[in-house]
Amino acid sequence: MAEPISLNLELWNDSHDSTKFNSGVHAIDKYIKEQVAREVRNAMSGVVVLTVKGQRVVRGYYSLSAISLDFQDLPNKLTKTLPRYPQIPATLLGRLGVDVNFKKYLEEQEKEPPYLGEYLLNDAQVATVRAATSVGSALMLVDVLEPTSEDKANGARDPIGFYTKYGFQALHANPRRLYKSVRTIAQEQEIAKKKAKVPETSE
Numbered sequence: 226m227a228e229p230i231s232l233n234l235e236l237w238n239d240s241h242d243s244t245k246f247n248s249g250v251h252a253i254d255k256y257i258k259e260q261v262a263r264e265v266r267n268a269m270s271g272v273v274v275l276t277v278k279g280q281r282v283v284r285g286y287y288s289l290s291a292i293s294l295d296f297q298d299l300p301n302k303l304t305k306t307l308p309r310y311p312q313i314p315a316t317l318l319g320r321l322g323v324d325v326n327f328k329k330y331l332e333e334q335e336k337e338p339p340y341l342g343e344y345l346l347n348d349a350q351v352a353t354v355r356a357a358t359s360v361g362s363a364l365m366l367v368d369v370l371e372p373t374s375e376d377k378a379n380g381a382r383d384p385i386g387f388y389t390k391y392g393f394q395a396l397h398a399n400p401r402r403l404y405k406s407v408r409t410i411a412q413e414q415e416i417a418k419k420k421a422k423v424p425e426t427s428e
């Protein structure tokens with residue numbers, strides 16, 4: 226039987242190869258092929274890439290940046306619990322993408338969906354909570370890119386439903402800007418840790 230494929234997440238550097246990266250969304254591909262070096266060099270974003278262990282080819286990635294939001298743009302259920310500053314610090318998931326060909330290949334090899342998007346989003350949430358303990362950030366935000374008509378013609382789907390599945394909600398001021406509180410993410414991670422520690426019972 227073939228060995229399972231080991232995946233790896235690491236910070237992007239210029240030894241990574243994204244020349245053939247294809248998520249199906251042009252803007253997501255252009256970023257990792259052409260814009261990432263400048264973004265990272267200027268500390269505009271932190272970029273984490275998904276590779277196969279021992280390889281440099283980029284199979285998926287996400288980017289995170291610091292951002293702030295106007296207090297007045299936040300929903301009441303959030304502002305109730307926050308101090309009333311004009312601006313609220315947040316972490317923006319600017320880009321997230323999975324290579325469609327690698328996803329297909331892995332699915333064929335492992336005979337089950339690889340859930341690469343979920344894996345990347347989960348890691349981005351862990352990174353957001355960890356960073357927020359040293360540089361405050363109350364919310365995680367996603368500006369959800371709408372695939373162009375050309376992307377859609379090539380099979381791309383609107384990713385809004387992907388984020389809402391993991392608890393992100395739209396801001397009234399901008400329905401394509403989704404948020405999740407860092408407090409909620411941290412609580413979910415605590416619950417997941419506790420669950421992982423509970424031993425299986427044999428009945």
Ligand SMILES: CC(C)(COP(=O)(O)OP(=O)(O)OC[C@H]1O[C@@H](n2cnc3c(N)ncnc32)[C@H](O)[C@@H]1OP(=O)(O)O)[C@@H](O)C(=O)NCCC(=O)NCCS
Binds near residue numbers: 321339370381
């Ligand atoms: C969006 C994207 C990252 C999702 O990655 P993925 O590996 O296909 O997603 P996963 O297999 O981990 O899916 C996890 C769950 O989300 C669902 N899902 C995935 N894409 C979805 C979409 N576009 N709309 C609704 N649900 C979606 C899956 O069906 C799965 O749910 P299930 O457990 O009920 O089966 C990927 O499709 C992609 O790279 N798209 C192009 C780039 C893009 O649009 N990025 C986001 C821009 S902000």
